[in-house]
Amino acid sequence: MRTPSEAGHDGLEPGLSTIVDERRQLINLAYRLLGSLAEAEDAVQETYTRWYAMSPQRREAVESPGAWLTTVAGRICLDVLGSARARRERYVGAWIPEPLPDRTEWISGRAGGGAASADPADRITLDESVNMAFLVVLESMTPAERVAFILHDVFRYPFADIAAIVGRTPAACRQLASSARRRMRAAHTPVVPSAGQAGLVRDFKEAWEAQDIKALVGLLDPGATMTADGGGLVGTVLRPVEGSGAIARYLVHIAAKAPGLTLLERTVNGRPGLVAQHAGVTVTVAAFSLAGGRITRIWAVRNPEKLRPWTEDGQDGQDGQDGRG
The missing domain is CATH 3.10.450.50 (Nuclear Transport Factor 2; Chain: A,)
Known part of the structure; x- marks a missing residue:
């Protein structure tokens, strides 16, 4: 699984290069998987915590830091999605994904404000895969369907790589993504200009x-x-x-x-x-x-x-x- 981080920032320590190049990708992925910017930030932070918990020697031995980070972030999100189902059963009223402002309208991020907390919204690519209708349909999917569908259909990862994240065979991941597509078609969410x-x-x-x-x-x-x-x-x-x-x-x-x-x-x-x-x-x-x-x-x-x-x-x-x- 090659990622953009492998193409640039020659001479930088692999972890630093990955932070520069991969954080935006990971935030985009995690928000689509979780429907919450706060949870996405937490998942990405945990991903980097695990990266730096390794010794420098182990980090240097990772052939593709971007692939490693994506795999770990995907697994973390899969775990969060599993626990989220139980939390949302106790949620008062309906649960709707967290709405995102346009980057020009972003005021402050998580509690406390400041430049660091305002940064995540600027990293979210606002395309059709984050419109509310799309995210609501994602909520109807199983965690494995959601991960397989987002990684393959939105981020174009091959099923062989997705299999390593969800712990299933590539053929099973293909079926998961196919099932997710049927849910999307059944929801009838036409794109209006x-x-x-x-x-x-x-x-x-x-x-x-x-x-x-x-x-x-x-x-x-x-x-x-x-x-x-x-x-x-x-x-x-x-x-x-x-x-x-x-x-x-x-x-x-x-x-x-x-x-x-x-x-x-x-x-x-x-x-x-x-x-x-x-x-x-x-x-x-x-x-x-x-x-x-x-x-x-x-x-x-x-x-x-x-x-x-x-x-x-x-x-x-x-x-x-x-x-x-």
């Missing part, structure tokens, strides 16, 4: 601000679903709201209940979305899925632990704990 989505999201924002139920219903697919994630830390609806009429009425109820709520058009996981702020603090980040010129899915993330990249100075969004969004 960003310009078209931006216009629809803008119309949706204006109808919401005007508390115009009729306009909202017209923008929503009749079978649309809205899912909110508060994690039990802030007030929000615990079950999906289904149907255009029910969603429109719920949104108007929120607008009436929370005067002063400001809606901003922002990039969410590489696609046009909305950010709701109260008193200058981000309290909700909403991602959308569209089909046939209408909104089919809304994912509203309100869990303050997932909104740290969107809030200044690492604030936890405490101002939003009164049920808004």
Whole structure:
């Protein structure tokens, strides 16, 4: 498994060269596997901890440091995915992947802020494999399916290398990736051009601000679903709201209940979305899925632990704990 680190930085100690070249790749991989930037950072940090736990002689004996790091990071993520299933069974309400801002909109990273914590978002490549619809379907896969699919279909690793990560044969890994592709096709997540989505999201924002139920219903697919994630830390609806009429009425109820709520058009996981702020603090980040010129899915993330990249100075969004969004 050759990686970009083997092509450059001649003369550097292998570990240093790997850090320079591979960290972005590992963060991209881990975020797609785990759906959480915080967990991705932890997984990559643990990967490097294991690298430097080896003696210099053992590190120098590694033929491909990038391949070694990818294998270890993949195994760590596989373990995290296994334990995450149990944690999410205890999670209050729906669990939605952590939303990512555009790199130009990133404010601060994990609690504490600073340049180091702001760095990870700049390392995430915002392509279709991180849009919210894609990540939500990944959540329906088994850990092994998810790892095989992401490594092969997104990062183009051969099944022989993936087999070393998931502990199965290359043929079994091929089957895992094939099963994952069927799940993706069954989910029917068409790609809508960003310009078209931006216009629809803008119309949706204006109808919401005007508390115009009729306009909202017209923008929503009749079978649309809205899912909110508060994690039990802030007030929000615990079950999906289904149907255009029910969603429109719920949104108007929120607008009436929370005067002063400001809606901003922002990039969410590489696609046009909305950010709701109260008193200058981000309290909700909403991602959308569209089909046939209408909104089919809304994912509203309100869990303050997932909104740290969107809030200044690492604030936890405490101002939003009164049920808004």
